[in-house]
Amino acid sequence: MTTQLPPGMHLETVDDKIMTLNVGPQHPGSGHMRLIIKVDGDYIVSCDPDPGYVHRGEEKMAEYRNYIQNIPHLERPVIHDSSNILYPYCLGVEELLGIEVPERAKYIRVIAAELNRCVYILYWLAIYGIFLGHSTMFMWPAGDRELFIDLLEAMSGARVTHAYLVPGGVRNDLPSNFEERCLRQVAYFEKRLKEYEDIFYQNPLLKARTEGSGILSRTDAIRLGTTGSVLRASGVDFDVRKKEPYDVYENLDFQTVVMKEGDSYARSRIPYLEMFESCRIIKDALKKMPKSGSVRTKLKPNPKGGNDEVYRRVESGRGAIGYYIVSNNRPEPYRVKISVGSFRNLICMPYLLKGEKLGNMPAVYWGLNYWPVEADR
Amino acid sequence: MSTIAPQFRLSRFIASLFDLIFWVLLIFSLVGLPIVFIILFYIKLPIINGQLMTPYLSMTWMADPSRTLPIVKNFIHTTIFRVMVFPGFGFAALLAAATIFVERKFLAKIQLRVGPLYCGKIEGILQLMGDGFKLMSKEIIIPAKADKPIFWMGPLLFVGAAGAFVSLIPVAPGWVVANPNVGLLAVFAVIGFFPIIAVLTAWAANSKWTFIGGLRALHQMVAFEIPLILSLLGVVILSGSLNLSQIVESQQHFWWITFVPIGAIVFFITIFAELERIPFDLPEAESEIVAGWLTEFSGMMYGLIQLGTYLKLYAFAGLFVVLFLGGWNGPMVWPPFPQDIITNGITIGPVTAKFPGLPLFDQQMLNGTLWFVIKTVGVILLILLPRGVFPRVRMDIALHTGWYKLIGLAFINIFIALGLLYAGVLGPGGLLQ
Numbered sequence: 139m140t141t142q143l144p145p146g147m148h149l150e151t152v153d154d155k156i157m158t159l160n161v162g163p164q165h166p167g168s169g170h171m172r173l174i175i176k177v178d179g180d181y182i183v184s185c186d187p188d189p190g191y192v193h194r195g196e197e198k199m200a201e202y203r204n205y206i207q208n209i210p211h212l213e214r215p216v217i218h219d220s221s222n223i224l225y226p227y228c229l230g231v232e233e234l235l236g237i238e239v240p241e242r243a244k245y246i247r248v249i250a251a252e253l254n255r256c257v258y259i260l261y262w263l264a265i266y267g268i269f270l271g272h273s274t275m276f277m278w279p280a281g282d283r284e285l286f287i288d289l290l291e292a293m294s295g296a297r298v299t300h301a302y303l304v305p306g307g308v309r310n311d312l313p314s315n316f317e318e319r320c321l322r323q324v325a326y327f328e329k330r331l332k333e334y335e336d337i338f339y340q341n342p343l344l345k346a347r348t349e350g351s352g353i354l355s356r357t358d359a360i361r362l363g364t365t366g367s368v369l370r371a372s373g374v375d376f377d378v379r380k381k382e383p384y385d386v387y388e389n390l391d392f393q394t395v396v397m398k399e400g401d402s403y404a405r406s407r408i409p410y411l412e413m414f415e416s417c418r419i420i421k422d423a424l425k426k427m428p429k430s431g432s433v434r435t436k437l438k439p440n441p442k443g444g445n446d447e448v449y450r451r452v453e454s455g456r457g458a459i460g461y462y463i464v465s466n467n468r469p470e471p472y473r474v475k476i477s478v479g480s481f482r483n484l485i486c487m488p489y490l491l492k493g494e495k496l497g498n499m500p501a502v503y504w505g506l507n508y509w510p511v512e513a514d515r
Numbered sequence: 516m517s518t519i520a521p522q523f524r525l526s527r528f529i530a531s532l533f534d535l536i537f538w539v540l541l542i543f544s545l546v547g548l549p550i551v552f553i554i555l556f557y558i559k560l561p562i563i564n565g566q567l568m569t570p571y572l573s574m575t576w577m578a579d580p581s582r583t584l585p586i587v588k589n590f591i592h593t594t595i596f597r598v599m600v601f602p603g604f605g606f607a608a609l610l611a612a613a614t615i616f617v618e619r620k621f622l623a624k625i626q627l628r629v630g631p632l633y634c635g636k637i638e639g640i641l642q643l644m645g646d647g648f649k650l651m652s653k654e655i656i657i658p659a660k661a662d663k664p665i666f667w668m669g670p671l672l673f674v675g676a677a678g679a680f681v682s683l684i685p686v687a688p689g690w691v692v693a694n695p696n697v698g699l700l701a702v703f704a705v706i707g708f709f710p711i712i713a714v715l716t717a718w719a720a721n722s723k724w725t726f727i728g729g730l731r732a733l734h735q736m737v738a739f740e741i742p743l744i745l746s747l748l749g750v751v752i753l754s755g756s757l758n759l760s761q762i763v764e765s766q767q768h769f770w771w772i773t774f775v776p777i778g779a780i781v782f783f784i785t786i787f788a789e790l791e792r793i794p795f796d797l798p799e800a801e802s803e804i805v806a807g808w809l810t811e812f813s814g815m816m817y818g819l820i821q822l823g824t825y826l827k828l829y830a831f832a833g834l835f836v837v838l839f840l841g842g843w844n845g846p847m848v849w850p851p852f853p854q855d856i857i858t859n860g861i862t863i864g865p866v867t868a869k870f871p872g873l874p875l876f877d878q879q880m881l882n883g884t885l886w887f888v889i890k891t892v893g894v895i896l897l898i899l900l901p902r903g904v905f906p907r908v909r910m911d912i913a914l915h916t917g918w919y920k921l922i923g924l925a926f927i928n929i930f931i932a933l934g935l936l937y938a939g940v941l942g943p944g945g946l947l948q
Contacts, residue, residue: 159723167802180910269802271793271907277626337904343794344906496727497909500802 156183163191167269167500170510173487177496185491187484193514200474204440205231208471210301215478215512217298219258221250221290222454223512224303226461227474229384229450231305234443234465237435243307244385245427249320250293250302251452252416252423256327257286258455259409259416262507266406267338269500270347275338282330285323292316307434317424324417331413339407348402352490352502355400362486366457366479367412367507370396371404378453390422402498405505409455440469456480456507480513591876598682603692607681610891611825616643618899625903650818658811662719669716670812670819676708677826684833685760687843687883698759699751702834703744706789709827710736713798717808728807731910732791732798738917739788739795745925746781749932750838763842772839774935778928779839781921786831786898788917790824794905795913832894833887840890843883851878 143149159175162168172188196215200208212227213220225247232239239247260279267275287297292313294302302309338344354364359372369376377394379387395411397404443465451460457479464473483506490502590596597603616631620638623630631639657666682692683702695701710733717729751757753774754765772779788795799807809820836842908916 157723166805267906271796271800271802272905273622273793274626274903275906277628281627338906341904341906343908343912346912347906347909495909495911496803497797497800497911 153178155179161499162188167503169508170514173499173503175491175496175499180495180497182491182494182496182499185488187487189481189484189510189513191514192511196515197474197476200471202470204469205235205305205443205471206437208474209304210299212474212476213299213301215476215515216258216454216456216509218261219254219455220298220300221247221254221303222258222452223459223478224301225251225384225452225454226450226459227463228303228305229452230448230461230463231443233448233450234446234463235305235437235441237306237437239307239385239435240432241386242428242431243433243435245423246293246308246312246433247303248386248390248423249420249427250290250300250308252419253286253290253293254300255455256413256416257283257290259413260286262409262455262504262509263334266504269504270344272338272341272344275334278330278334278337282327285327289316289320289323292319304434306437307432309434311433320424321421324420328414328417331410331417334410339410345403347497348406348501348505349399350401350403351498352402352405352494352505353400354405354486354490358486358489359400362489363482364457364486365482366453366455367408368405368483368486368505369457370394371408372400373398378451378458382451384450384452386423386426387419389426390419392419392422402501402505405507406501409507442467442469443471451477454479456509456512457483476515478512478515479507480509484508484513597690597692602684602686602690603682604678606686607678607826607829608822610829610888610895611822612643614825614828614895614899616640617896618902621896621899622903647818651815653814655814655816656811658721660721661811662721665715665719666811667816669712669719670816670823672712672715673709673823674819674826676705676712677823677830680705680830681826681833683759684830685763685837685842686833686887687880688760690880690884691760694758694760697757699747699757699762702759703740706740706743709789710740713808716812720808720811722811724805724810725808727804728798728810731804732808734910735788735791735795735797735913735917738914739785739921742781742917742921742925743785743789745922746778746785746928747838748925749775749778749928752929752932752936759837763837763844766841767844770839770841775839775928775932777924777931779835781924781928782835782839783897784916784921786835787901788913790828790831790898792828792898793902794908796907797910797913800907828895828898829891832891832898835894836887836890840894842890843887845882845886845889847878847882849878849882849885 156176156178159177160172161175162172163170170192172191174186174188176183176185194214196212199211203211208227209224213224216223228247231237260283264276264279264283267273267279290300290302291297293316294300294309296302354362354368354372356373359369359374364372365376373396375394375396378384379392380394392415395408395415397408443463445465445467447462447464449460449462451458453459458477459479460477462473462475462477463471466472487503487506487508490506491499494502591601599605619642620630631642633639634645635641657663680702683695683698683705685691685694693701713732713736714729717725717732750762750771753771754762756762756765787793791798797807799809804810809817812820
């Protein structure tokens with residue numbers, strides 16, 4: 139090679155047996171990201187995830203808007219889980235501004251967050267199903283998701299981007315017949331969930347394909363800083379709703395779902411089992427909720443935070459979402475840092491895919507509960 | 516007044532019609548007929564029913580339906596009819612088109628959808644035609660570094676091989692395009708072409724995804740071809756023939772699936788791998804390798820591959836019916852053609868019409884075709900069903916299934932067939948012989 143390369147660049151020497159594949163960003167199995175995968179035959183030698191294709195600068199945008207104006211754009215990274223990604227922001231701003239939230243609003247928030255978790259998990263399950271070649275598992279969750287979308291539409295007026303949670307409570311009260319309708323639809327959905335078990339999770343071909351592939355041990359899961367369903371699938375009993383209960387989660391009756399296997403099958407099954415717990419939480423919260431009362435504390439116009447900083451986190455569909463908010467006596471926050479579960483789960487992908495077969499790539503990738511848009515923020 | 520044609524006058528309309536007829540006749544007699552005669556001068560006229568098919572004669576026949584029927588009947592017994600229309604391409608393509616439509620509606624019902632709905636008003640019956648026109652109107656893109664002749668050849672070879680497969684399937688007694696004495700060996704030979712075509716086109720497209728997909732297709736098809744061949748040997752042992760028509764005739768009393776069910780199951784599983792259908796659609800796994808060896812095909816080239824795939828699906832289902840489900844054998848349900856129409860003719864009022872050669876097909880053939888179609892459609896539906904139920908398997912599981920489990924089962928099947936033969940339960944040529 140006679141030509142001089144620019145400084146900082148070097149030619150990579152690879153073995154003739156090794157083929158480099160660019161999975162993404164225009165690959166049907168990649169999502170909004172790229173995986174640089176090197177394969178030796180059918181085995182993956184190395185995997186280099188390359189996120190950042192949908193970076194939108196949410197954190198910087200938050201510095202130019204006041205605390206209320208920040209609500210709609212902060213839910214854009216995960217529009218399917220918009221209540222959960224707004225939840226820690228609302229908790230943090232309430233702590234900064236010193237706002238008390240009415241009791242009824244706390245329950246309504248929990249209901250909205252759990253409904254939204256189900257919406258997200260069903261969407262994720264649909265994608266997981268179709269990427270494993272199971273087209274019925276794409277259509278069924280995508281159809282049943284409408285149940286929860288309709289409920290959230292009745293609550294907030296929007297089908298996907300709700301902007302329902304605000305600092306100080308929720309935007310508006312529930313409609314009059316909501317409780318009855320919600321219980322009916324959740325009961326129907328629990329019946330449908332059992333059919334998912336028959337057609338997908340007990341399917342011998344799915345088990346043969348995902349059991350024992352991409353094993354993440356308990357120590358590795360903690361060392362790599364994973365969170366959410368990936369962490370719980372490796373046998374770590376950690377759920378922010380249990381360990382650091384926020385709003386009224388400590389009053390509600392639910393369990394953390396933990397599996398010990400740490401393989402792709404366990405990672406795909408944990409979110410499914412969590413939907414049962416979400417249904418329990420919704421039913422319990424509807425029972426314990428105060429039947430009337432205020433749902434939103436009135437804020438001063440253009441509220442200013444003190445010279446203070448706050449960190450709050452909640453459990454979302456993909457793991458813990460944390461907001462670090464710094465204020466400096468101005469209506470706008472000085473800094474908003476979002477720590478999302480997707481990005482932290484992505485870190486373990488190179489470790490999991492190394493030495494795996496190429497056919498395991500979709501199962502491992504989507505089992506990580508990764509949402510590329512959220513990771514790029 | 517109508518807003519569509521405000522200036523409409525009946526007299527002008529009639530005048531324009533006569534005008535049109537005049538010009539059509541003038542141009543036809545001055546230009547059209549000479550051209551027809553010039554062409555006919557160079558073309559050898561076919562002799563049908565002992566008469567030379569001149570244009571005047573053909574027009575005479577067209578004017579008289581009672582004289583047309585013998586011509587049609589004679590045409591039906593030509594080879595070109597067999598290749599193009601009935602047991603050959605036209606029949607198979609029609610069944611394949613129906614299969615695609617049924618597959619889409621059937622899968623939609625499993626998945627709680629409605630499927631194609633709008634195209635053609637009635638349940639989207641014209642959706643397939645619309646898709647076909649879309650594929651035809653699309654640009655055919657060929658990769659810059661592709662090996663162009665082989666890349667072009669791929670879809671044509673694929674459809675050709677599928678057509679060759681279709682031509683070997685007997686549909687009704689005596690109704691088969693090609694009836695070699697070693698029919699089953701010819702089937703094995705045709706099946707052996709498909710992995711070669713897949714690898715050739717995958718290599719010619721010069722892309723990483725097609726390369727991986729082609730290698731997967733090769734591995735998978737070779738791994739499943741051996742159990743396929745072994746599973747069919749049981750039928751050959753029992754019937755004592757490789758001729759597909761004779762194998763059907765040997766099942767007049769009992770279907771072979773009752774004696775060699777393991778072979779039928781093994782063959783049925785290998786069909787999925789050979790057709791690259793879920794759960795064995797690894798060569799086209801879209802979430803891993805885009806579209807496998809079909810990645811670079813676009814427009815009608817992709818359409819041809821799809822056509823070939825569905826022809827293959829029909830041929831495999833037909834082969835299953837021929838070997839295990841008794842082919843055209845079944846109770847006689849087709850009504851016999853009333854003989855008095857031929858001898859006396861139909862009298863409607865003052866007119867009596869006589870149809871000298873009316874029964875175009877005999878009763879045996881129509882009844883056999885009916886049973887063959889019913890059984891084939893049943894098998895096709897069974898082949899379509901797993902697409903809604905199973906996920907894709909992994910390559911190592913597929914190869915393990917093919918090389919290890921299915922071959923073992925196929926050997927057990929052969930020993931069962933040999934045992935039945937030597938215990939004297941069944942002899943060559945059927946149970947009762």
